Amino acid sequence: MKSDIVIVGGGISGLSLAFYCAASGLKTTLLEKRDSVGGSFNSHRFSEDGAGFWLEMGAHTCYNSYQNLLDIVDACHMTDNMIPREKVPFSLYRDGKVLSVMSALNIFEALKSVPKIFSLKKDGLTVREYYSQIVGKGNYDQVLRHFFNAVPSQPTDDFPADMMFKSRPKRKEVLKNYTFREGLQSVAEAIARSKGINVFTSQEVTGIEMLDGRYAISTAAGVTYSAGALALAVPSRVSSKLLQPVDAGVSGHLAKLEAASVDSIGVVVRKNDLPIKPVAAMISPEDIFFSAVSRDVVPDDRFRGFAFHFKPGLSEERKMKRITEVLGISAAKFAHVYQTENTVPSLRIGHKEWLETMDGMLRGKSLLLTGNYFGGMAIEDCVSRSKSESERLKSL
Ligand SMILES: Cc1cc2nc3c(=O)[nH]c(=O)nc-3n(C[C@H](O)[C@H](O)[C@H](O)COP(=O)(O)OP(=O)(O)OC[C@H]3O[C@@H](n4cnc5c(N)ncnc54)[C@H](O)[C@@H]3O)c2cc1C
Structure with missing residues (x-):
């Protein structure tokens, strides 16, 4: 051919x-x-009795700077298929509770450090070196680094700071962040x-x-x-x-x-079975998963879904057990389960x-x-x- x-x-x-x-x-x-x-x-479609319910098993958000x-x-x-993402929070999961990011930050430390954002250059610095100066070392270690690790589902302390979040010209007439109907x-x-x-x-x-x-x-x-x-x-x-x-x-x-492998498990649950408030994602510091990204940003009448992005090399049993603990329901309540794997670069x-x-x-x-x-x-x-x-x- x-x-x-x-x-x-x-x-x-x-x-x-x-x-x-x-x-x-x-x-x-x-x-x-x-x-x-x-x-x-990978917007996996659970076609069985999910009647077209889909869940993002990988990328989930686009911006007007794209x-x-x-x-x-x-x-x-x-x-015409672009839709806004529902405004639900990215939350911290700690000691069995879903917390807001603000409640976990030390505001005094952040206020003391944040003026550095105007003078400190990212060039040549690692994520840890740059951001621990911008938000304070305690805030970085206890909160921010876990959110950063969730982006490429791996430790990001040694990533180049200027490659993690880039500022790009934006298209002001377009939704700031968005996804697509399907x-x-x-x-x-x-x-x-x-x-x-x-x-x-x-x-x-x-x-x-x-x-x-x-x-x-x-x-x-x-x-x-x-x-x-x-x-x-x-x-x-x-x-x-x-x-x-x-x-x-x-x-x-x-x-x-x-590069790092990311083992992802998606679970779909009937809406009434889930006790957790709507979230965009849950980040659990020092856990066996980097993030649990939710479908709550595009609400569905019947189902909710979470894609758990795990560290590689864990047994299936351990991952499923952790999912049930975090969601607070038994595996018998899962309407659907789907597994996949992605590769992400480890930039230095x-x-x-x-x-x-x-x-x-x-x-x-x-x-x-x-x-x-x-x-x-x-x-x-x-x-x-x-x-x-x-x-x-x-x-x-
Ligand atoms: C969990 C997760 C969440 C993310 N969230 C976001 C986000 O919200 N916003 C954002 O901007 N970015 C996000 N990213 C990053 C972004 O989605 C990825 O970097 C990007 O989609 C990678 O695209 P790619 O085509 O380079 O690689 P891939 O998407 O990995 O595609 C590579 C393709 O090559 C195929 N392939 C591999 N080997 C062979 C072979 N031998 N022959 C033929 N085909 C082969 C694979 O099957 C695959 O389809 C996320 C990434 C992950 C993993």
Whole structure:
């Protein structure tokens, strides 16, 4: 099967790249190993008796600063499906109680430290070094760091401070933060339906080689695709492994990056069975899960749902027991349960230098790399990287 470009990975990075490539007239093929597109855009639908109830098992919030994403949303006629998120709090779960963040903060310490926000630069500082000065060490250790850890579901003390939360120009006419009527995965599916993109799911790429100056991409299903250009939009360690036979230099540089696995369990409960007040998410310091993200931001008449994002390597029994304890109900009350796994990068100081070297190695090549391990892991970082890679391809 011949294309101008084959893109491996059907998360938002691969899909947005496919969108840009198809828009510039390239015959574009996208290969995804799962049976549906989206990757971390995973609005799992509990079709049984859930009558279409969905729960975000990965990303859940978009912002009006996601300008490149908004352009794609517009082009895919999804703007009318954007909806505001219900204003329910991100809460702290401590000693069996759901608490507000403000009640846990030491306000005097915060007031004393916060003026530093005007003078202290994030550049070259870790999250811990920067934010413990902005909110005070006690506030950082006891409250804030647990909220930060919940973002990429891993310890973030050593993340570069300037890669965690970026300030970007905003589109003032757009909702400040939003989701979509059928969840974020509906955006992924709309992009996949765009003209000029051929999407093949259940196609796990297992091998890449060069044949007569073209990439030959083979999958576990036994199909081989051929293209003049290749893009990898999969976790860095998968890209590193796949590229070993065709570009050992790029493969070796990718292998320097670390990433973490996130084990997620989603549970759906009948509304009347759950004693907890509506929340956007619960963060439990020093627990076996980083966050329990709720569907309460898009209320449903019958059900509520929580996606628990656990530390890796725990037994199923231990995770399920903890879910019942936190929700205060027995497992018999769960209407549905769903499990999945995501990969998130573990970014470190020095990442910008790593990126400069990577881009230098890619210069002049018809090999594109995108994903959440370039400018940052937010959705807009992924789409921006895809946009710049598509522009690099055009300039070759
Ligand atoms: C729990 C969680 C919550 C998040 N919340 C937010 C949020 O609210 N807002 C925000 O801005 N960001 C959020 N993020 C970050 C953001 O969602 C991700 O960084 C982004 O979606 C990653 O997209 P991606 O396409 O780079 O990777 P992925 O979504 O991981 O996609 C990679 C795809 O490649 C496929 N694949 C892997 N190997 C192969 C192979 N060999 N062959 C073919 N296909 C393969 C995978 O199946 C997957 O579909 C969150 C992330 C997580 C994990």
